[in-house]
Amino acid sequence: xxxxxxxxxxxxxxxxxxxxxxxxxxxxxxxxxxxxxxxxxxxxxxxxxxxxxxxxxxxxxxxxxxxxxxxxxxxxxxxxxxxxxxxxxxxxxxxxxxxxxxxxxxxxxxxxxxxxxxxxxxxxxxxxxxxxxxxxxxxxxxxxxxxxxxxxxxxxxxxxxxxxxxxxxxxxxxxxxxxxxxxxxxxxxxxxxxxxxxxxxxxxxxxxxxxxxxxxxxxxxxxxxxxxxxxxxxxxxxxxxxxxxxxxxxxxxxxxxxxxxxxxxxxxxxxxxxxxxxxxxxxxxxxxxxxxxxxxxxxxxxxxxxxxxxxxxxxxxxxxxxxxxxxxxxxxxxxxxxxxxxxxxxxxxxxxxxxxxxxxxxxxxxxxxxxxxxxxxxxxxxxxxxxxxxxxxxxxxxxxxxxxxxxxxxxxxxxxxxxxxxxxxxxxxxxxxxxxxxxxxxxxxxxxxxxxxxxxxxxxxxxxxxxxxxxxxxxxxxxxxxxxxxxxxxxxxxxxxxxxxxxxxxxxxxxxxxx
Numbered sequence: 001x002x003x004x005x006x007x008x009x010x011x012x013x014x015x016x017x018x019x020x021x022x023x024x025x026x027x028x029x030x031x032x033x034x035x036x037x038x039x040x041x042x043x044x045x046x047x048x049x050x051x052x053x054x055x056x057x058x059x060x061x062x063x064x065x066x067x068x069x070x071x072x073x074x075x076x077x078x079x080x081x082x083x084x085x086x087x088x089x090x091x092x093x094x095x096x097x098x099x100x101x102x103x104x105x106x107x108x109x110x111x112x113x114x115x116x117x118x119x120x121x122x123x124x125x126x127x128x129x130x131x132x133x134x135x136x137x138x139x140x141x142x143x144x145x146x147x148x149x150x151x152x153x154x155x156x157x158x159x160x161x162x163x164x165x166x167x168x169x170x171x172x173x174x175x176x177x178x179x180x181x182x183x184x185x186x187x188x189x190x191x192x193x194x195x196x197x198x199x200x201x202x203x204x205x206x207x208x209x210x211x212x213x214x215x216x217x218x219x220x221x222x223x224x225x226x227x228x229x230x231x232x233x234x235x236x237x238x239x240x241x242x243x244x245x246x247x248x249x250x251x252x253x254x255x256x257x258x259x260x261x262x263x264x265x266x267x268x269x270x271x272x273x274x275x276x277x278x279x280x281x282x283x284x285x286x287x288x289x290x291x292x293x294x295x296x297x298x299x300x301x302x303x304x305x306x307x308x309x310x311x312x313x314x315x316x317x318x319x320x321x322x323x324x325x326x327x328x329x330x331x332x333x334x335x336x337x338x339x340x341x342x343x344x345x346x347x348x349x350x351x352x353x354x355x356x357x358x359x360x361x362x363x364x365x366x367x368x369x370x371x372x373x374x375x376x377x378x379x380x381x382x383x384x385x386x387x388x389x390x391x392x393x394x395x396x397x398x399x400x401x402x403x404x405x406x407x408x409x410x411x412x413x414x415x416x417x418x419x420x421x422x423x424x425x426x427x428x429x430x431x432x433x434x435x436x437x438x439x440x441x442x443x444x445x446x447x448x449x450x451x452x453x454x455x456x457x458x459x460x461x462x463x464x465x466x467x468x469x470x471x472x473x474x475x476x477x478x479x480x481x482x483x484x485x486x487x488x489x490x491x492x493x494x495x496x497x498x499x500x501x502x503x504x505x506x507x508x509x510x511x512x513x514x515x
Contacts, residue, residue, distance in 0.1 A: 126412015183493015248438025
């Protein structure tokens, strides 16, 4: 979750510096000068790697060409296995953890390569930190290594949230949650507020406008029943993201010369937003990483086609059945909802919450169950997208959890595999980055809407408001990690519960009536 500070426009260096003070080493491997390579005859292999032949490759690159694939796969397995248990703190912390393990400690990638792989995820829908896990493992041990790292990264959170979803659906009364769960919703919502603050403060002037508009529209959709059906969000949200990208692109070309109908014309004005230049591409100096990835461009194109076909077929089939008054297969419905959302959300993490809430509440579960699961998901290691397994488990048990998990993660994972072969060229395209600015800003507005929409269900008593205030202070002011924030909120809520101290149990909305 994500969770992933503008969710798609943060730099690796900034993330690492903000999350940990350990990452001060320069991990970029240096070229080895032939004059310094005075080795004995027994070190002949290193002498070859240290020479000025082989197109200027680094010694590390030349030596690792001889490492068998099975050895590199074992390295991927044992490296990523423990990370799924310690990846707390959201996407910022995830990126810093990965940088420390892969760039600083193991020197698998240099800083430029890591940054470019991170940037790939920024330009695709899905959870950015998970896509970074997949792409870095892909660059080390090919497609099998990438898939293995993906499952290792998500496995702990997937198992715990699936079990919790089944238990809550089986043993917990939705209308009377137990004391040990009562503090989780307001504590979880405090982390959504923190994410929105972190995202929003880095927006430029145009980004703030786009963010505000998308936030107002999302709130309006959820508060205009029956005039506006909340299910319309499945069309309105992606339309807003597309419009945000178009507006950002049009703003970026102001004051520049563009070719219109074969003639060079000067676009009047100057940009209202701030735009970065395109990257040179992470494989500009060496094709070793690309050869290790082992995915040719035509296969990447087929992956993109497969993603689009799956999306079109599932959406059209489910939509047609609903229009004809038929009830879709429930597992097909779960997959369609999750796959569609996973194909549209560029912000990952917190940005996915308003769309999930609109789709599953109250059709699959009540809002209390949704918020309880959100609190659990916030306290788990790994991406917030693991929340999908909880939602599926509450609705349809373990099979529902697996279908929801594959549906929400599927698009992002497929697209990261399909994008890598094209990435070096795409990063030269200026309009891509400028369009991405607007898409991100619009997505951040959905996080702001989630703060308002989810607040109503999470804070129903004065005790809930007290838990929210404490949790928000711990998260924002003191920088306490998400698991401890949720745990503290749960303990504080239990202490205030009606079966304990019984304090703050008046309804929050009754404040005006009592005055």
